Amino acid sequence: MKENAPKETWHKTACVLCSSNCGLEVKLDGNEITRVRGNKTHVGSKGYTCEKALRVNFYQNFQGRITTPLKRLPDGSHIEVDWDTAIAEVAEGFKEVNEKYGDGKILYYGGGGQGNHLGVGYSMATRNALNITRRSNALAQEKTGEAWVEGRMFGAHTHGNFHEAEVAVFLGKNPWHSHGFDEARRVLKEISADSKRSMVVIDPRRTETADLADFWLPIKPGTDAFLIAAMILIIIEENLTAKSWLSENTVGLDETVKAFANIPIGDFASRCGVPEEQIRNVARRLAAAESVAFYEDLGIEMAPHSTLVSYLQRVVWVLLGNYGNQGGMSVHSYAAPLFSYKASGSEPTDPVTGSLVISDFFACNEIADGILSDHPERNRALLIESTNPVHSLAESEKFRQAMRAVDFSVVVDVALTETAREATYFLPAATQYEKVETTFFSASFPENWICVRPPILAPPEGVLTEPEIHTRIIRELGLATEEDFLPLRELAKKGLDEFSKGFMEFSVNNPELAALGAVTLYETLGEVLPVNMRGAAVLWFSAQQTALRYPTQVKAAGYEGDGPSLGNSLFEAMISNPDGVLFTRHEQDQAWDLLETIDSKIHIAIPEMLEEVKRLADSPSTYTSDEFPFVLAAGERRSFTANTIMRNPEWRKRDQEGTLRLSLGDAEQLGIDNGSRVRITTPGGSAVAVAEINETMMQGHISLPNGHGLSYSPAGGEPEVFGVPTNELTSTDWCDPIAKTPWHKHVPAQLEVVEP
Numbered sequence: 001m002k003e004n005a006p007k008e009t010w011h012k013t014a015c016v017l018c019s020s021n022c023g024l025e026v027k028l029d030g031n032e033i034t035r036v037r038g039n040k041t042h043v044g045s046k047g048y049t050c051e052k053a054l055r056v057n058f059y060q061n062f063q064g065r066i067t068t069p070l071k072r073l074p075d076g077s078h079i080e081v082d083w084d085t086a087i088a089e090v091a092e093g094f095k096e097v098n099e100k101y102g103d104g105k106i107l108y109y110g111g112g113g114q115g116n117h118l119g120v121g122y123s124m125a126t127r128n129a130l131n132i133t134r135r136s137n138a139l140a141q142e143k144t145g146e147a148w149v150e151g152r153m154f155g156a157h158t159h160g161n162f163h164e165a166e167v168a169v170f171l172g173k174n175p176w177h178s179h180g181f182d183e184a185r186r187v188l189k190e191i192s193a194d195s196k197r198s199m200v201v202i203d204p205r206r207t208e209t210a211d212l213a214d215f216w217l218p219i220k221p222g223t224d225a226f227l228i229a230a231m232i233l234i235i236i237e238e239n240l241t242a243k244s245w246l247s248e249n250t251v252g253l254d255e256t257v258k259a260f261a262n263i264p265i266g267d268f269a270s271r272c273g274v275p276e277e278q279i280r281n282v283a284r285r286l287a288a289a290e291s292v293a294f295y296e297d298l299g300i301e302m303a304p305h306s307t308l309v310s311y312l313q314r315v316v317w318v319l320l321g322n323y324g325n326q327g328g329m330s331v332h333s334y335a336a337p338l339f340s341y342k343a344s345g346s347e348p349t350d351p352v353t354g355s356l357v358i359s360d361f362f363a364c365n366e367i368a369d370g371i372l373s374d375h376p377e378r379n380r381a382l383l384i385e386s387t388n389p390v391h392s393l394a395e396s397e398k399f400r401q402a403m404r405a406v407d408f409s410v411v412v413d414v415a416l417t418e419t420a421r422e423a424t425y426f427l428p429a430a431t432q433y434e435k436v437e438t439t440f441f442s443a444s445f446p447e448n449w450i451c452v453r454p455p456i457l458a459p460p461e462g463v464l465t466e467p468e469i470h471t472r473i474i475r476e477l478g479l480a481t482e483e484d485f486l487p488l489r490e491l492a493k494k495g496l497d498e499f500s501k502g503f504m505e506f507s508v509n510n511p512e513l514a515a516l517g518a519v520t521l522y523e524t525l526g527e528v529l530p531v532n533m534r535g536a537a538v539l540w541f542s543a544q545q546t547a548l549r550y551p552t553q554v555k556a557a558g559y560e561g562d563g564p565s566l567g568n569s570l571f572e573a574m575i576s577n578p579d580g581v582l583f584t585r586h587e588q589d590q591a592w593d594l595l596e597t598i599d600s601k602i603h604i605a606i607p608e609m610l611e612e613v614k615r616l617a618d619s620p621s622t623y624t625s626d627e628f629p630f631v632l633a634a635g636e637r638r639s640f641t642a643n644t645i646m647r648n649p650e651w652r653k654r655d656q657e658g659t660l661r662l663s664l665g666d667a668e669q670l671g672i673d674n675g676s677r678v679r680i681t682t683p684g685g686s687a688v689a690v691a692e693i694n695e696t697m698m699q700g701h702i703s704l705p706n707g708h709g710l711s712y713s714p715a716g717g718e719p720e721v722f723g724v725p726t727n728e729l730t731s732t733d734w735c736d737p738i739a740k741t742p743w744h745k746h747v748p749a750q751l752e753v754v755e756p
């Protein structure tokens with residue numbers, strides 16, 4: 001390089017392919033992301049990435065991007081419409097549904113993705129304006145069982161400190177590929193290399209994480225409840241519990257202990273295929289540790305007894321006194337909550353299906369059935385944002401039919417997805433690199449962080465951000481005019497202190513405008529933010545709430561002021577630091593202050609769960625049959641799988657077709673070779689995939705990767721489907737009895753060779 005050559009610019013942003021949202025630095029050439037490296041000064045990831053981040057250009061740039069709203073005609077074709085027409089007809093369409101059926105028959109589905117979180121704040125304005133009270137998203141097909149348990153036990157969400165835990169336990173989780181905490185692979189390797197620390201992996205597959213583990217328990221698929229229940233009784237019988245800690249910090253201990261009294265340990269061990277002695281050894285190792293961190297994931301949350309296993313694993317670490325200790329489990333702070341626990345124990349029910357509405361989420365497994373019923377309270381319209389339920393929810397065809405059965409539907413998304421194609425309106429949105437964005441996924445304790453990333457590219461002409469779309473809908477609904485916002489906008493020009501003083505008064509005097517929350521902030525404070533950061537205006541409210549919830553810990557994280565001025569300091573730091581910032585710093589013993597149970601104790605007994613424990617011995621431990629002798633894990637995380645935002649299959653360096661993995665023993669028995677084409681048939685459907693004999697698979701267990709089966713036109717022609725869309729094989733009625741979360745990781749299946 002010549003001495004005075006200008007330095008090439010690295011732009012700070014984040015990876016959007018999993019919930020870790022690692023900080024990245026990227027180089028651009030026009031609209032192309034040409035180079036990617038980890039951002040070493042990022043507050044959470046500190047330079048770490050996995051291989052997926054290097055391919056994010058495939059998310060940003062893909063064939064067939066639509067840059068104008070589309071309207072679906074009755075024959076299924078689409079016509080382009082201008083934004084003014086689209087916004088007017090969207091507002092009118094939802095209003096008509098309310099007028100015809102009464103308020104409350106519109107479902108909002110969305111609010112997330114992997115770090116695409118600001119839009120949900122703006123959608124709340126539209127939801128409030130249209131009295132949209134029903135909501136759901138993918139969390140309600142994965143995490144609501146866990147949320148139901150956590151609400152009852154802690155009143156809040158807990159997370160483990162894997163960076164410091166003496167023993168890390170992974171249950172139905174392979175963090176090598178699914179991550180879930182900062183610097184996952186680095187941490188796994190550190191634990192593995194440290195003779196004083198241990199790793200326990202409970203998984204039928206010998207995953208990359210299992211290879212690093214001190215204890216790998218190769219459990220038969222779907223039998224986790226039996227293993228953990230046996231481990232609990234071992235802990236009790238061998239006197240391994242933290243007795244005085246438990247009597248001081250928990251309620252419901254006696255009834256909990258009693259419920260496990262008759263667990264047949266030997267029988268349960270043989271049902272799950274793990275020798276009893278191995279379970280005992282793990283129980284003893286956990287009990288001997290200063291700290292234990294547990295992580296459950298979809299391997300158990302989408303398999304039989306899912307909610308029960310979420311409960312049982314928490315009973316293990318509570319019995320061992322692993323809450324609030326350094327390196328153990330803890331509730332964490334949040335800048336915006338992902339779950340609401342206020343109705344824990346008295347959740348309302350879906351008026352159509354009767355299922356629990358956990359954490360304000362309607363069970364997504366039942367949305368289509370509800371719509372397709374003749375119940376008068378059924379949903380009549382859908383507002384879907386940044387998510388693709390036709391592809392990602394069980395029984396895709398049923399959701400497709402539901403989309404056609406509602407009176408009106410709108411999809412806001414980057415691409416014309418499988419879901420968007422079915423909607424009355426498709427509104428094209430900016431990518432996560434074309435707008436300011438953040439993630440609320442960070443769950444670290446004692447320090448927690450947030451990273452607000454400015455856009456690194458401009459959206460193409462004709463594409464809008466979600467804040468702008470919702471603001472236009474609000475204006476179209478006639479709920480706010482330019483004049484309404486003038487006083488607050490004037491205050492914003494005078495600075496944050498004046499603005500925050502005036503905002504309270506404005507909210508009291510204008511409750512209808514206050515209900516529009518994010519849009520009001522966008523129209524006032526947003527006007528004085530740098531133009532590319534306008535969408536971050538909603539974070540002012542998050543910063544204020546955070547400062548109100550954790551004043552001491554926000555100050556400990558380095559911010560000054562009291563009351564609103566503390567929130568303002570935090571907000572300014574958040575929006576001006578693309579490396580991210582710590583927003584709270586707790587003392588270790590303040591973990592107890594974060595419990596949100598009524599008495600700040602851990603409620604170890606959940607009566608419904610204890611009843612299930614008593615019935616467990618009579619429950620089946622296998623769900624296969626002569627007709628469906630295999631267990632299919634429909635949606636395995638692999639090196640090149642992500643959620644469905646990566647539409648171009650070429651983003652995968654390997655496994656572009658998404659092979660069906662099976663064991664050598666099964667392959668030999670069925671005459672299957674690597675590359676054979678095999679038909680997978682389940683009670684829900686059938687599909688053909690390419691076989692891959694994989695030594696990590698247990699006999700009888702087969703897997704297909706997640707995120708495949710999207711339609712895409714690599715050369716811009718007619719779309720083709722690449723790989724198996726796993727939800728063509730799943731069924732909505734195969735699910736957890738409490739949370740209704742689908743058992744995608746445990747689908748009984750049959751295999752036959754189509755082409756050897």
Ligand code: SF4
Pocket residue numbers: 015016017018019020021022048049050051052053179
């Ligand atoms: S996929 Fe996840 S772990 Fe990998 S770089 Fe992206 S955010 Fe980080």
